[in-house]
Amino acid sequence: MAFPNQLPPPPAQTMGSSNTVFITETRLDLSYLTTPSGIIKAVVIAFNIISFICIVSSAFSSNGRGVYFCIVVFCAFLFTGTMLILYLYHAVEKYHNIKWLKIEMITYIVFVFLYLIAATVAVAFGSAAYSAAGFFAYLTMVLYGIDAFLKARALRDGQLAQGHRTVSKQVHMVTPPAMP
Structure with missing residues (x-):
């Protein structure tokens, strides 16, 4: 029997908590x-090797354009290879306090611009080997742009670079006070 002055019971409240799990041992x-x-x-590393071989095997490998191209490719190869090894051995998860996603995103954006310049300069040279290297450099530039976009979206969504987060929700029921 309901009384006219009685308030309806409050709705159930849900409270959530998240627990982040990091395994701090390195493993392959x-x-x-x-x-x-x-x-x-993995594809970027392969394209870096192919484009480097194209420039080095050219008769004009000591040209300033080729040297700049090789420096960009070597730096990108070194960074991407290092990051791949860190991810494969879960060192990114072990050192989770470092902002890995932000570091990767910024570095990949820089590589997009460096590759744009290197590929354009190589293709404009006119040599067949330089044109082939420029083609692979353009493909690499696009892949770095895609990966930078994935990292930006992961940052926006609050994802982790490596590891997993478990979310548990608890429902709390509020019971009305006892009737007099």
Whole structure:
């Protein structure tokens, strides 16, 4: 029997909490190579090697354009290879306090511009080897742009670079006071 002055019971309240789990031991885990970022890193490393070989095998490899191209490719190869190794051995998860996603995103944006310049300069030279290297450099530039976009979206969504977060929700019921 309801009384006219009685308030309806308050709705159930849900409170959530999240728990982030980090495994701090280093271990080799090749499953990273099946993720989009892992595939991009592996393909970028292959394209870096191919474009480097194209420039070095050219008769004009000591040209200033070729030297700049090789410096950009070497720096990108070094950074991407290092990041791939860190992800494969879960060092990124071990040192989770470092802002890995932000570091990668900024570096990849810089590489997009450096590759744009290097590829354009190589293609404009006119040599067949330089044109081939420029083609692979343009492909690499696009892949770095895609990976930078993935990192920006992960940063926006609050994702972790590596590891997993478990979210548990608890429902709290508020019971009305006892009747007099």
